[in-house]
Amino acid sequence: MTEKQTVERIKLPEKLGFMLFSTSNNIVFNFKNLYYLTFLKMILRIPVFWASTIVMIGTIWDAVNDPLIGFWSVNHRFKSGEKIRPLALYFALPWAITIVLMFADFGLSEAWTIFLCIVIYLVFEAFYTFLCIPYNSMGALATNNDEDRKSINSFRSLGGCLGSGIGAVCVPLLVKGVFGGLKSDIYTADDAHALLYTAIVMAVICVIGCLTHYYTSKERIHQKSTDEAHIGFMETFKMLFSIRSWVFNMLFILCYGITTAIVMNEINDYAAYILGDSTKATPILAFYLIVSIATALTVGAYDRKVGRKWTMISAGLIQAVGKIPFIIFPHSMVTICINAISTGLGATAAFVMFNTNRNNISDIVEFKFGRRIDSMVSTCDNLISKLAEALAVWIMGIALAGAGYNAALGVAQSASTQNTIIALLGWVPAIITLLMAYFAAKTDVVEEYKQEQAAFQSRQK
Numbered sequence: 001m002t003e004k005q006t007v008e009r010i011k012l013p014e015k016l017g018f019m020l021f022s023t024s025n026n027i028v029f030n031f032k033n034l035y036y037l038t039f040l041k042m043i044l045r046i047p048v049f050w051a052s053t054i055v056m057i058g059t060i061w062d063a064v065n066d067p068l069i070g071f072w073s074v075n076h077r078f079k080s081g082e083k084i085r086p087l088a089l090y091f092a093l094p095w096a097i098t099i100v101l102m103f104a105d106f107g108l109s110e111a112w113t114i115f116l117c118i119v120i121y122l123v124f125e126a127f128y129t130f131l132c133i134p135y136n137s138m139g140a141l142a143t144n145n146d147e148d149r150k151s152i153n154s155f156r157s158l159g160g161c162l163g164s165g166i167g168a169v170c171v172p173l174l175v176k177g178v179f180g181g182l183k184s185d186i187y188t189a190d191d192a193h194a195l196l197y198t199a200i201v202m203a204v205i206c207v208i209g210c211l212t213h214y215y216t217s218k219e220r221i222h223q224k225s226t227d228e229a230h231i232g233f234m235e236t237f238k239m240l241f242s243i244r245s246w247v248f249n250m251l252f253i254l255c256y257g258i259t260t261a262i263v264m265n266e267i268n269d270y271a272a273y274i275l276g277d278s279t280k281a282t283p284i285l286a287f288y289l290i291v292s293i294a295t296a297l298t299v300g301a302y303d304r305k306v307g308r309k310w311t312m313i314s315a316g317l318i319q320a321v322g323k324i325p326f327i328i329f330p331h332s333m334v335t336i337c338i339n340a341i342s343t344g345l346g347a348t349a350a351f352v353m354f355n356t357n358r359n360n361i362s363d364i365v366e367f368k369f370g371r372r373i374d375s376m377v378s379t380c381d382n383l384i385s386k387l388a389e390a391l392a393v394w395i396m397g398i399a400l401a402g403a404g405y406n407a408a409l410g411v412a413q414s415a416s417t418q419n420t421i422i423a424l425l426g427w428v429p430a431i432i433t434l435l436m437a438y439f440a441a442k443t444d445v446v447e448e449y450k451q452e453q454a455a456f457q458s459r460q461k
Contacts, residue, residue, distance in 0.1 A: 001034045008146040008220070017216030018152050021088075021135055024209025026163025035195055037105055038182075041116065050114050058121035061387045061403045063386040064131070071233050072377025082219045084141055084374060088134040095127040096203035102232035103199035118130030129379065131210060134217075136378035140359035141219045147410065151299045153355040157296040164314065167290050174198050179347035225370040232416060236376045238372045239369050246364075246377070248443040249357045250384050251310065255436035256350045257388025259319065259429040262396060263343050264288075266424045270336060273413045273421060284340045287397045291344035308446050310352045313369050316437030319346035323430040330422040339425060347425055354381075357445045364445075399424060 040051035078086045108116065139152045168310045175181050181194020225341045241244050264285075271281035303311040322342020326335040358381055403420035405413065413421075 009145065010143050010152065011318070014216045015152055015155040017213045018135070018138070020268075021154040021160075021213035022156045023163040023166070023207040024205045025135075025172065026160050027167040028206050030164060031198060031202050031308060032169025034104070034167075034171060035175065036102065039195055040190075042194065044105060044113055044117070046110065046114060046117070053278045054114065054117050054121055057118055058125055059386075059390070061122050061381055062125040063390070065126050066379040066383040066386070067128050067376065069126065070133065070376040071236060073133050073375035073379075074373045075230050075240045077228070079154050081222075083372070084134045084137045085214060085217060085219050086134075086327075087130050088210050090216040091127050091130040092207050095124070095210075096206045098112070098124040098127055100196070100199045101205045103195045105196075129382070131335075132382055132440045133164075133378060135213065136381065136403045137362070137374040138213075138217050138219070138354070140362040140377075141221045142217055144221055144363065145402065146356065146360070147304075149359045150303060150352060150356050152165070153352045154300055156291060156355065157351050158352075161289055161296065161348075162337045168285075171198070174201060180447055181264070186288070217275045221372075223366060223370075223372040230403050231371060231373065233311055236373055239303060239365055239371075239373065240361075240376070240380065240413050243361055243364055243448070244314065245350040245357065245443055245445040246361050247291065248439050249354055249361065249445065252350070252381070252436055252439040252443055253354050253381060253384050254391075255316070255389045255439060256347060256354065257385045258395070259432040259436065260343065260347045261389045261392035262432075263339070265392070265396060265430055266421055269421050272417055272423055273335075273411055274331060275333065276411050284333075284336055287342040288344040291341045295345050295348040296352065299352050303353070304351070308353060308356070309440065309444055311349060312440035312443060313334030313437045315346040315350035315353065316433045316440055317346075318342050318349075319429045319433040320437065322346070323426050323433075327426040327430065328409075330426060336425070343429075350436070355445065360445045360449050364449055365450045380384075391396075395428075396424060423447070 037051055037055060039047045040054060040345050041048055044052070054212065073084070073087070077083055098120055102117075102124060106113070106116065135156075139149050141151065144151060175198050176183060179194035179197045181198075192195040225424070231362075267284050268278065268281045271284065272278040299311065302314075306314070319342050322339055322345075326332075326339040329335045347368040358377055362372060362377050364374050365377070400417065400419050401412070405417045
């Protein structure tokens with residue numbers, strides 16, 4: 001890119017393409033998360049140990065393959081001269097096919113069924129990583145205008161919220177209402193057909209989202225340097241770790257991922273075991289969803305007033321402050337809703353900001369080293385997000401196990417279990433979000449961008 005490369009402003013259809021891809025992905029993953037374990041255990045009759053092992057192996061591979069595939073992409077260029085965008089075209093159908101295969105019963109022996117499920121899951125996660133590269137990297141390559149980048153990330157966040165909402169409501173309706181499956185505790189061939197037909201619908205949704213994103217987007221930012229020499233794996237990490245903003249942005253994402261995962265998962269436990277009614281999780285999550293959508297639409301204006309750093313700091317502080325009423329009055333429906341609202345507001349603002357940081361970090365790397373490694377930046381962000389989710393699950397599991405949680409007790413959980421659930425929704429995320437605000441204060445991407453741009457311009461004279 002030149003010192004001030006002029007590109008056309010991003011128009012609404014392109015932003016909607018980013019949004020639709022996010023929406024489709026979230027719908028598909030909502031379906032997978034809801035029904036894949038059920039399919040393995042109840043339809044394929046795989047023992048629970050092996051069913052959990054299949055998911056565990058796939059999850060580990062999902063994290064490991066991010067930097068590997070990102071590294072491949074750094075050193076690859078398509079015949080069109082593009083680095084990223086064609087991946088959304090080439091891997092749309094393969095990923096869609098693996099979604100269907102994941103919910104297909106091939107009638108094999110137990111051992112071969114387990115083996116085939118592992119292979120399909122690994123391929124599914126690899127194809128998804130290929131698709132995530134254009135989705136996460138194109139914000140930097142579509143434009144160098146920060147306002148447009150923030151707008152793209154706001155639309156992505158909005159799409160994610162819509163996808164989660166649509167998935168939560170429509171996927172069960174599709175499985176049970178349209179295809180007539182999973183209506184009783186006794187699983188039959190009709191249930192297998194219902195899940196397979198729903199998987200086919202998910203595949204169509206996936207292809208529509210990917211192709212819309214591909215055909216509405218455009219790579220406008222290109223590496224100025226003609227140097228196309230192979231970049232070593234460790235060299236890419238040396239580049240990234242030399243960028244102070246990248247290090248603190250990763251730590252910011254880690255805190256974001258842990259606290260969001262804990263709060264979103266524990267709301268269901270809170271409704272069931274503290275309020276005594278699992279259906280009360282629905283209005284709590286509805287508040288979260290509504291505020292998230294509103295924040296996605298307005299965070300850009302707030303950022304223009306206070307700046308990137310203070311928007312990120314606010315994202316952490318708002319969540320921490322929102323936990324205080326809940327910590328004081330932990331058995332109140334009002335305070336848990338305040339908790340959810342503050343999470344929706346702060347987490348959505350954080351999502352838009354750290355993704356915009358990612359776009360700027362790609363530019364900083366080029367200013368400093370003359371090479372664009374957008375795919376490596378995005379896949380490392382994916383890796384830290386997945387590690388954050390895994391860490392959150394570990395924290396919840398250790399805490400609840402230590403408190404004596406027993407699913408067989410239902411609402412009659414021990415006082416220590418109830419207190420642990422309250423802590424996981426209160427002071428634990430409050431501490432993590434304060435740490436998140438601290439890392440935000442250390443993450444001055446805008447200033448580092450200006451410094452490296454000035455140094456780059458000086459070298460060109």
